[in-house]
Amino acid sequence: MLALGKLLELTLAGHEPAAKIQLTPEGTRVRWLAEGAVEITPPAARDNGQDLLLSAGIHGNETAPIELLDRLLQAIARNQLQPCARILFLLGNPAAMRRGERYVEQDINRLFNGRHDQHSGPEALRACELEHLAAAFFSKPERTRLHYDLHTAIRASKVEQFALYPFQEGRPRSRRELARLSVAGIEAVLLHNKSSVTFSAYTYTQLGAEAFTLELGKARPFGQNALVNLDRLELHMQALIEGRELEAASDDLGELKLFAVAREVIKHSDAFQLHLPADIENFSELPVGYLLAEDLSDTRWVIDEPGTRIIFPNPKVKNGLRAGILIVPAEDVQLA
Numbered sequence: 269m270l271a272l273g274k275l276l277e278l279t280l281a282g283h284e285p286a287a288k289i290q291l292t293p294e295g296t297r298v299r300w301l302a303e304g305a306v307e308i309t310p311p312a313a314r315d316n317g318q319d320l321l322l323s324a325g326i327h328g329n330e331t332a333p334i335e336l337l338d339r340l341l342q343a344i345a346r347n348q349l350q351p352c353a354r355i356l357f358l359l360g361n362p363a364a365m366r367r368g369e370r371y372v373e374q375d376i377n378r379l380f381n382g383r384h385d386q387h388s389g390p391e392a393l394r395a396c397e398l399e400h401l402a403a404a405f406f407s408k409p410e411r412t413r414l415h416y417d418l419h420t421a422i423r424a425s426k427v428e429q430f431a432l433y434p435f436q437e438g439r440p441r442s443r444r445e446l447a448r449l450s451v452a453g454i455e456a457v458l459l460h461n462k463s464s465v466t467f468s469a470y471t472y473t474q475l476g477a478e479a480f481t482l483e484l485g486k487a488r489p490f491g492q493n494a495l496v497n498l499d500r501l502e503l504h505m506q507a508l509i510e511g512r513e514l515e516a517a518s519d520d521l522g523e524l525k526l527f528a529v530a531r532e533v534i535k536h537s538d539a540f541q542l543h544l545p546a547d548i549e550n551f552s553e554l555p556v557g558y559l560l561a562e563d564l565s566d567t568r569w570v571i572d573e574p575g576t577r578i579i580f581p582n583p584k585v586k587n588g589l590r591a592g593i594l595i596v597p598a599e600d601v602q603l604a
């Protein structure tokens with residue numbers, strides 16, 4: 269195997285590879301760009317015009333997706349997968365991965381879309397570097413741009429594998445990309461309704477990529493991910509890399525459920541209280557009239573829409589950040 273196929277090993281050891289560029293026997297070029305960053309370029313004769321950014325480890329303790337990207341890159345470096353797409357593999361927050369923690373000083377997935385300019389510290393620097401790497405990768409004209417930012421969630425979920433689709437004013441969601449996610453085993457997609465500061469929001473709004481945050485089960489340490497079944501997603505990603513479609517270019521969304529954001533619950537102060545059991549699962553339904561949270565100045569969050577569900581409830585986030593998202597089934601979604 270080419271040494272650059274060991275990106276995860278190099279990154280966890282904090283090592284820089286001696287050789288920065290290597291070629292497979294089939295002529296695929298593997299290039300190390302920066303810590304946790306490797307670019308794959310297929311031979312010109314095989315290039316199908318697809319640019320694919322695959323990122324994981326934006327949160328350092330979300331290991332199942334990191335292991336998935338490691339398997340894909342190793343397969344390329346062993347010449348077992350022959351890419352037709354250009355690919356950028358990014359391991360988002362190496363310092364946090366080495367500690368096995370979500371972040372070192374602050375959540376890097378709140379520092380994109382330029383937000384890193386207002387902060388200092390390792391995550392702000394890394395968010396800036398990731399933006400530059402993504403922008404350079406997606407700078408070639410007339411190519412198709414797709415970004416999957418792979419995560420796992422802090423808590424268990426009634427819907428195990430789901431995606432979050434960023435928002436841009438006036439831009440319809442892509443039926444084809446939703447159909448692809450359905451084939452890949454994603455059960456639900458949450459449609460954001462405002463611009464955000466996550467990595468996928470940056471590549472979607474600033475770089476014109478189709479972009480998704482994928483949530484792939486519950487976060488566990490390295491080597492303990494046997495319970496997370498990513499087989500369908502892995503087959504889909506292998507097919508994307510090799511320029512194959514698993515199901516002939518279908519626009520069928522299958523069983524995929526679409527949800528819209530009703531409200532984001534923002535924690536404003538240390539007085540914030542979330543009235544939910546500690547072990548509540550993502551996508552749990554909350555009854556109308558339920559007092560969900562309270563904060564300073566008599567702020568109260570009461571459920572007012574039937575069918576409301578909660579995802580990512582977390583009273584421990586820093587003040588000013590999102591402590592949960594209330595979602596409802598989406599209606600009249602504009603698809604192109």
Ligand SMILES: O=C(O)CCC(=O)N[C@@H](CCC(=O)O)C(=O)O
Pocket residue numbers: 327377419420421422423432433466468481580581582
């Ligand atoms: O499990 C949790 O509470 C958080 C899971 C997580 O990290 N989710 C992402 C979603 C990003 C998005 O909205 O696209 C995040 O919060 O960064």
Ligand SMILES: [Zn+2]
Pocket residue numbers: 326327330419420421
């Ligand atoms: Zn995450």
